[in-house]
Every structure is written in C-alpha cells, then in structure tokens.
Amino acid sequence: MPGLLFGRRWPAAFSFFILLSFMGKAQPVVTLRMDGTGHAVAPKLYGLMTEEINYSYDGGLYGELIRNRAFRNNAMTADNWSLIEDGGARGKMSLDRQEPVGEALPVSLKMEVAEPGMRTGVANEGYWGIPVRPRTTYSVSFYAKASKAAALTVSIESRDGKKVYAKAESPAIGEGWQRYRMTLTTADAGAVSAGGIVPTADARFVISAKEAGTYWFSLVSLFPPTYNNTKNGNRQDIMQMLAEMKPAFLRFPGGNYLEGDYFSTRFDWKATVGGLEKRPGHPSPWGYRSTDGMGLLEFLLWCEDLKMEPLLAVFAGYTLKGDYFEDPRFLQPFIDEALDEIEYVMGDASTKWGAVRARDGHPAPFPLTYVEIGNEDGFDRSGSYEKRYNLFAAAIRAKYPNLKLISTTGGKNDWLSARHPLPKAGADVIDEHFYRSAIEMEEMATLYDNYDRSGPKIFVGEWASREGFPTTNLNAALGDAAFLTGLERNSDLVIMSCYAPLFVNVSPGGMQWKSDLIGYDALNSYGSPSYHVQKMFSNYLGDQTVSVEGRDLPTQVKKPNSKDSAAGVKPKTIPAMFFSATKDTKKGLVYLKVVNATSVEQDVKFVVEGVKSVVSQGTEVVLRSGNPEDTNTIAEPGKVVPVTSVVKGLGKDFKRKVAAWSVTVLQLQIK
Numbered sequence: 223m224p225g226l227l228f229g230r231r232w233p234a235a236f237s238f239f240i241l242l243s244f245m246g247k248a249q250p251v252v253t254l255r256m257d258g259t260g261h262a263v264a265p266k267l268y269g270l271m272t273e274e275i276n277y278s279y280d281g282g283l284y285g286e287l288i289r290n291r292a293f294r295n296n297a298m299t300a301d302n303w304s305l306i307e308d309g310g311a312r313g314k315m316s317l318d319r320q321e322p323v324g325e326a327l328p329v330s331l332k333m334e335v336a337e338p339g340m341r342t343g344v345a346n347e348g349y350w351g352i353p354v355r356p357r358t359t360y361s362v363s364f365y366a367k368a369s370k371a372a373a374l375t376v377s378i379e380s381r382d383g384k385k386v387y388a389k390a391e392s393p394a395i396g397e398g399w400q401r402y403r404m405t406l407t408t409a410d411a412g413a414v415s416a417g418g419i420v421p422t423a424d425a426r427f428v429i430s431a432k433e434a435g436t437y438w439f440s441l442v443s444l445f446p447p448t449y450n451n452t453k454n455g456n457r458q459d460i461m462q463m464l465a466e467m468k469p470a471f472l473r474f475p476g477g478n479y480l481e482g483d484y485f486s487t488r489f490d491w492k493a494t495v496g497g498l499e500k501r502p503g504h505p506s507p508w509g510y511r512s513t514d515g516m517g518l519l520e521f522l523l524w525c526e527d528l529k530m531e532p533l534l535a536v537f538a539g540y541t542l543k544g545d546y547f548e549d550p551r552f553l554q555p556f557i558d559e560a561l562d563e564i565e566y567v568m569g570d571a572s573t574k575w576g577a578v579r580a581r582d583g584h585p586a587p588f589p590l591t592y593v594e595i596g597n598e599d600g601f602d603r604s605g606s607y608e609k610r611y612n613l614f615a616a617a618i619r620a621k622y623p624n625l626k627l628i629s630t631t632g633g634k635n636d637w638l639s640a641r642h643p644l645p646k647a648g649a650d651v652i653d654e655h656f657y658r659s660a661i662e663m664e665e666m667a668t669l670y671d672n673y674d675r676s677g678p679k680i681f682v683g684e685w686a687s688r689e690g691f692p693t694t695n696l697n698a699a700l701g702d703a704a705f706l707t708g709l710e711r712n713s714d715l716v717i718m719s720c721y722a723p724l725f726v727n728v729s730p731g732g733m734q735w736k737s738d739l740i741g742y743d744a745l746n747s748y749g750s751p752s753y754h755v756q757k758m759f760s761n762y763l764g765d766q767t768v769s770v771e772g773r774d775l776p777t778q779v780k781k782p783n784s785k786d787s788a789a790g791v792k793p794k795t796i797p798a799m800f801f802s803a804t805k806d807t808k809k810g811l812v813y814l815k816v817v818n819a820t821s822v823e824q825d826v827k828f829v830v831e832g833v834k835s836v837v838s839q840g841t842e843v844v845l846r847s848g849n850p851e852d853t854n855t856i857a858e859p860g861k862v863v864p865v866t867s868v869v870k871g872l873g874k875d876f877k878r879k880v881a882a883w884s885v886t887v888l889q890l891q892i893k
C-alpha cells in the first residue's frame with residue numbers, strides 16, 4: 223500500500239522510514255536578518271507570458287463571440303455555422319468565393335432562402351456557446367449583400383431556438399457589400415418564465431430572413447461589453463483576474479506562436495494591424511486558425527490597460543518546422559520586419575510605422591525596454607541562431623541603442639537554452655524556460671543562489687510546475703511557490719519571470735497544453751492554485767530583499783525520474799520548506815513567504831534580527847487545502863483560494879503553526 227507523506231505517494235515501508243527520520247527532528251527555526259545586506263528587488267520580477275494556444279485569444283481573452291467569423295477555418299465547409307429552417311422553410315447555406323469583400327476576406331457565407339414568410343437563418347454557437355447575461359448590450363456587425371433589398375433579423379437565442387434573449391432588425395440589406403452594425407440588449411435578471419435572464423452559455427447567434435432571396439455574409443461579429451469598453455477589446459472577467467495579478471510586463475506574441483510552423487504562418491505582425499477587414503488571420507502551430515483580431519496593437523492596448531510594459535519577441539528567421547535563413551541577404555527582410563515592428567511600438571507619429579500606429583488610433587508611442595530575438599532557439603536544428611541573432615542584434619542596436627536585447631540561448635541551467643552558447647554579439651538578458659514536476663521545481667528553489675553574476679541577467683520567460691490539468695493543482699502551486707522564493711531571493715540576477723501557458727479554454731477540445739494558469743469557458747473563469755500563488759507573490763512584494771535562514775527544516779526525498787534512475791541517479795534528500803522575504807522600505811512592512819510542502823503542520827519558530835521591534839499584530843494570507851491534488855474548476859472555482867486573516871502574538875521572536883501543504887505570506891510591521 224502506498225502511503226501519503228510530505229504530499230507524495232511512497233511505498234509504505236519508505237513512508238515509515240521517512241516518518242521515523244522526521245520524528246527525531248528539532249523544531250524548525252527561521253531567522254530573518256534585517257541587517258541591510260539585501261539587494262533591490264527587480265521591479266519587473268512578475269509579468270505575464272502569452273500566445274495563441276488553448277484558445278487563449280479566440281475563444282478566450284479576445285472579446286469576439288463568433289467562431290469562424292470570416293469562414294476560413296475550413297476550406298470546404300462553414301465550420302461552426304448551421305442552417306436554420308423553421309416551420310418547413312427551405313434554405314441552403316454554402317461557402318462562396320465568387321465575390322469577395324476584399325483580399326483579406328476572400329470567402330463569404332451564402333444563404334439562399336426559398337420560402338417567403340418562414341424563418342430561414344444561419345446560426346453560430348460561438349466558442350462552446352454564446353454567453354448570455356442580463357441587461358447586457360452586445361455589438362453586432364457584418365458585411366452583407368442581398369439579391370434584392372430586404373431586412374434581416376439578428377438574435378441571441380437558446381440552442382434549440384425556443385427562447386429568444388435579444389433580437390433586432392437590420393436596415394434593408396443592399397445589393398453591394400456594405401458593413402452593417404446593430405446592438406442586441408438582453409432583459410433584466412429574473413426567471414426565464416417571467417421574461418428575465420439567468421446567465422447561460424446554452425445559446426446561439428442567428429441571422430435570419432423571411433424574404434425569399436440570396437444573402438451573403440462576411441466578417442460576422444458579436445462582441446459583449448469589453449474591459450474598459452475598448453473597441454475590439456478583451457473579456458472583462460479575465461482582464462479583471464489579470465489586473466489582480468499586478469503584472470509588470472507582457473511577453474508576446476509567443477512562444478511557438480511567434481515562430482509558426484512555416485515562414486508563411488509566423489506571427490506576421492503587419493497582417494495583424496489595421497481594420498479587421500484587412501486581417502486575413504493565419505493557421506497557428508497549436509492546431510487552429512487565428513483570426514488575428516488580437517493583433518499587435520491589441521497586445522499593446524492590453525499592456526496599457528493593465529499598466530504592463532510590452533516585452534516584444536520578434537520573429538528571428540527560424541520556424542518550428544525548421545525553415546530558416548542565415549544568409550544576410552535572405553534574412554534581411556525579417557530584420558527589416560522586426561525594425562518596423564519596433565518602430566510601430568515605440569516610434570513617434572512622425573516615423574513611418576509610428577504614423578501607421580497613429581492612423582490605427584494610438585498616436586502616442588508605447589514604452590519598450592526589452593526585445594527578445596526569437597523563441598527557444600535551443601531547438602534550432604540548423605545551428606543558425608548565433609548568426610541570425612548577431613545580425614538582428616547589430617541592426618536593432620544600430621537603430622535603438624537603448625533597447626535591451628534578450629537571447630534565447632546561452633543559459634547555464636535550462637538544458638534548452640544551454641544547448642547553444644550565448645551569441646557573440648552578447649545579450650543583456652538570457653531567457654530560460656522550465657517545465658517540471660512540483661518536486662523538481664522545489665529542488666530548483668536554490669537554482670540561482672550560486673549563479674555566476676558576471677554575465678547577462680536572467681529572464682525566466684516560461685515556466686510551470688506541471689501537475690493537474692487543464693489547470694494545475696495545489697501540489698503544482700507548492701512547487702511554483704518554492705521556485706518563486708528562489709527567484710525573489712535572487713532578483714538581483716533574475717530580473718523578470720512569467721508563468722506559461724497563461725490561459726486555457728476548458729471546454730472539450732479547448733486544451734492543447736496541459737497545466738495552465740487560468741481556466742474558463744464561454745461564461746465563467748477561475749484561477750488555478752498556481753494563479754493564486756502568482757497573485758500572492760506579486761501583490762506582497764517589497765523593494766528590498768531580506769536575508770532568511772532556515773534551520774532544522776523538514777526534508778523530503780526526491781526520486782529520480784525513470785531516465786535518471788536508469789542512468790544510476792539515486793534518490794536525493796531535499797528541503798520541504800521554503801522561504802523568502804522582502805521589505806517595503808516606505809511602509810516598513812516585511813512580507814515573509816513560507817511554503818510548507820509536507821503533509822504535516824509545522825510548528826516553526828521565527829526570529830527577526832536587526833530591528834527594534836515587530837508590531838504584535840500582523841496579517842497572514844494562506845493558500846492551503848486538505849489534499850495536494852485539490853484544485854479549482856469552473857464548478858468549484860473557490861476550492862483552493864487564499865484566506866486573509868489578522869494574526870496576533872508576533873514579535874522579534876514568535877512561533878506559528880504552518881499548515882500542511884500551504885503557502886503563506888506573513889506581513890510584519892517592523893519598527
């Protein structure tokens with residue numbers, strides 16, 4: 223029988239052995255030394271990483287509710303659209319390429335209505351449903367034309383068509399392509415039987431006609447209210463969750479999504495700006511087509527909304543399937559593309575691309591400090607990264623000497639970035655990625671403690687403890703928190719970090735990558751325990767580190783994985799409690815973070831040295847649960863969430879019981 227000890231499942235005999243060794247241990251003692259030997263905490267330590275994966279934007283953050291709005295998801299059929307023929311109506315629905323709206327909208331949906339008087343329509347069920355909320359106004363728009371002028375009806379209704387939640391008439395549709403706009407407003411909250419609205423995603427969007435004739439549609443769009451009411455903006459609930467994380471930067475647009483499978487499917491930023499009718503969209507490496515409704519400007523506006531600085535990753539001439547150029551003559555167009563992109567972001571409106579941004583509605587330049595060249599070029603089978611990087615770096619530095627450059631190779635700890643050396647042109651920062659188990663991340667809490675500080679700074683640009691799916695569980699959150707204590711302690715070296723992937727649509731078929739931070743469906747969203755750890759670490763962060771030393775701490779045994787075991791690697795004893803502390807020098811507050819990855823409550827003695835006194839009352843924020851596999855879901859979003867309480871009895875020397883499987887932030891007022 224396996225036993226559960228320290229949050230891990232061990233054979234019973236092994237558990238007994240660990241228990242015996244643990245029973246003999248003295249009380250853990252944690253000493254905070256307020257001796258001024260700490261260093262400044264990196265101001266951008268916590269940020270976000272994002273790309274189109276797991277329906278992150280389309281079907282996620284990006285507000286659009288219509289799936290396959292431009293009819294390009296499948297060349298043969300109108301995926302996600304269906305024909306409605308009410309009461310014996312006869313109609314037909316097909317894709318039409320004869321008369322495109324324009325170059326980026328080459329396909330339209332043709333609806334043929336045979337019978338006058340009865341409703342014939344086309345319906346879209348969105349990304350696993352259309353979210354219906356009370357007293358909500360939705361914006362509808364589409365390009366349309368008709369064989370003979372007639373009005374159409376747009377509606378949001380139940381999937382079976384029995385309940386209509388909102389309905390509007392269009393003006394008469396003319397014979398030439400024109401864009402039409404309408405709004406749909408739902409009723410107040412209340413019982414459906416009394417005409418009220420109970421939130422649901424069991425709904426579809428319908429455009430219907432009663433006049434016989436032929437109608438064509440393109441770029442059919444339905445938007446709910448967006449965060450800050452931004453046009454073409456983002457979903458409110460998810461933006462609110464991100465705002466609560468207080469992220470300092472956004473790394474975009476990927477990840478693999480930046481690279482694409484081929485040159486033609488890279489993140490071609492110029493095809494993502496301007497009106498939506500100018501954006502063709504493109505296949506993403508994660509198995510579905512991106513609308514590019516979330517384009518370069520939308521990423522930047524997202525940053526502006528949340529007061530994050532953009533961290534721009536530029537396509538560096540290498541794709542996931544191995545297309546590459548290293549010859550400067552062929553690489554130059556991609557270098558120019560990156561320079562233009564940087565100009566679009568930070569050039570003033572008198573520059574060529576700054577003027578395009580102004581035309582797109584944002585005259586003011588965006589701040590930009592960091593540019594990353596490529597993504598995970600440790601995977602570069604051609605061995606061309608060094609040459610490509612050097613050429614990109616020289617061109618970027620020549621035009622933008624103040625920008626800081628991030629290399630994806632040259633790391634020491636991450637096997638991937640260490641596979642190739644730091645390019646000769648040098649870098650200000652190296653991006654290292656870690657996707658590991660919880661216990662591996664716990665072992666990595668000390669990864670940067672003795673790291674050579676003479677080289678570039680470190681950006682942990684993707685990382686996660688990968689346990690639990692679609693979103694991670696408490697055990698993963700413990701691994702995350704342990705790792706983060708190491709990043710805080712070493713934030714003179716590790717200047718930025720961001721968890722990945724950020725999002726997952728948890729509806730069936732929505733997930734491509736297991737273990738994600740924030741989950742949602744069409745109607746609801748929730749944070750994983752890992753999300754709450756990110757929030758706790760970023761919300762309770764001072765400006766100076768405080769040295770923390772632990773004595774007589776509980777330990778755990780890390781078994782080698784099967785590959786290491788085959789190679790003769792033996793089980794290893796590692797700590798099972800982790801700490802970091804930072805001080806807010808203005809407020810005189812110390813944020814002490816404590817991670818207990820064991821299955822038992824720990825009675826810990828805390829000593830604060832180098833201060834006159836510690837106020838006896840403080841605050842504690844604790845994330846915990848009764849089982850390390852506990853997690854949050856759409857149905858139970860609040861199962862593992864932090865609880866804040868007032869604590870008493872603090873001082874220069876105090877004892878606290880630290881719950882099993884917990885992450886705690888203890889807030890101490892120092893005098």
Ligand code: AHR
Nearest residue numbers: 477478479597598722723
């Ligand atoms: O985060 C998921 C993927 O992991 C990213 O796209 C890629 O950079 C990494 O391999």
